[in-house]
Amino acid sequence: MVNMSVNLGTVAPIGFDHIHLSPWLACLRELGCTVVQVYRNQEANVSLSQMKDALSATGMPCDSLHGVFGERYDPSSPDENSRRFAVDSFKAEADLAIELGGKLVVVHCSTIRHEGVSEDQKRRRLKQLIRSAGELGEYGAKTGVTFAFENLPAYHVIGSDVAELLDILNLAGGNVGVCFDTGHANMVGDAPRMMRQVAHKLAYVHFNDNGGVNDDHDMPGLGTLNTDGIARVLADIRYNGTLMLEVFYDVDRLRRLIDEGYADRLRRILATANAQPHP
Numbered sequence: 001m002v003n004m005s006v007n008l009g010t011v012a013p014i015g016f017d018h019i020h021l022s023p024w025l026a027c028l029r030e031l032g033c034t035v036v037q038v039y040r041n042q043e044a045n046v047s048l049s050q051m052k053d054a055l056s057a058t059g060m061p062c063d064s065l066h067g068v069f070g071e072r073y074d075p076s077s078p079d080e081n082s083r084r085f086a087v088d089s090f091k092a093e094a095d096l097a098i099e100l101g102g103k104l105v106v107v108h109c110s111t112i113r114h115e116g117v118s119e120d121q122k123r124r125r126l127k128q129l130i131r132s133a134g135e136l137g138e139y140g141a142k143t144g145v146t147f148a149f150e151n152l153p154a155y156h157v158i159g160s161d162v163a164e165l166l167d168i169l170n171l172a173g174g175n176v177g178v179c180f181d182t183g184h185a186n187m188v189g190d191a192p193r194m195m196r197q198v199a200h201k202l203a204y205v206h207f208n209d210n211g212g213v214n215d216d217h218d219m220p221g222l223g224t225l226n227t228d229g230i231a232r233v234l235a236d237i238r239y240n241g242t243l244m245l246e247v248f249y250d251v252d253r254l255r256r257l258i259d260e261g262y263a264d265r266l267r268r269i270l271a272t273a274n275a276q277p278h279p
Helices: 021-030 048-056 080-100 119-143 162-172 182-188 191-197 227-236 251-259 262-274
Strands: 007-014 035-040 062-066 104-108 146-150 176-181 202-207 242-245
Touching (some): 007 021, 021 251, 035 048, 035 242, 048 080, 062 080, 062 242, 080 104, 080 119, 104 176, 104 202, 119 146, 119 176, 182 191, 182 202, 191 227, 227 262, 242 262, 251 262
Parallel strands (some): 007 035, 062 104, 104 146, 146 176, 202 242
16 A cells, blocks of 8 residues: 655745746656745845746745745844844744745754854753744744754754754744755765654655765765665655755756656655555
8 A cells, every 4th residue: 555645846946047947847847846845045135926926837836935044044043132033034934935835934943153162152052942943833833834943964053963953842842843854964974864863853854965075965866865765764754745856956957867767766766755664
């Protein structure tokens, strides 16, 4: 028996001059994608009407929004005014997601610090993030939006340790979950094992690959990610959400993949992910 519950999605980059959305997304539809996650250019001042117009041309509904991120939007900031600004910004992102037809916002839980931080600052940031996640979870419960906190590469202050991220979300409560990024996990450890760790909080999946060092956003199976292992975990935990290709190849490269039969590889991954687990 097959439980067809995992659907294939794609990022929808809006407001980027180098990506012509309609032909780009047409390729992703050919590869089997049926829904999109909006990812807008934060520097381009993209309006709500522009986003809606772009989405209407995709032929695919929006199920989520990648929230704003960067130094200004750090929910773990030790500075209370900065933390408050980040939380308010993510609440506004939830309202925007609803306007676009989605019910989930992806959140980066901390900023980048390549040099690391002191143990004291890490403790302060953890407390701040628990507060932020709690406030967002409460807002999510009121609006019906899930705030999905993304596991991150190790150069972020918080986020690469999925056990730590789970502790934060369990303490926060409300409508919060994990957006599991397979590429980020592949950079820090055993991605299928890490996915299994967050199973009870798994809300969304960013599906991409790399060589284990850089955040390359390659198509699954073109790097070192254990894609079969990921698919088996999805089946075992009965995940029933989106497996979203967070890949930014140009149209020519996408067309080559289509011509090479890459859609068949994605169909096999979906078939495994949708298979009933063995008792």
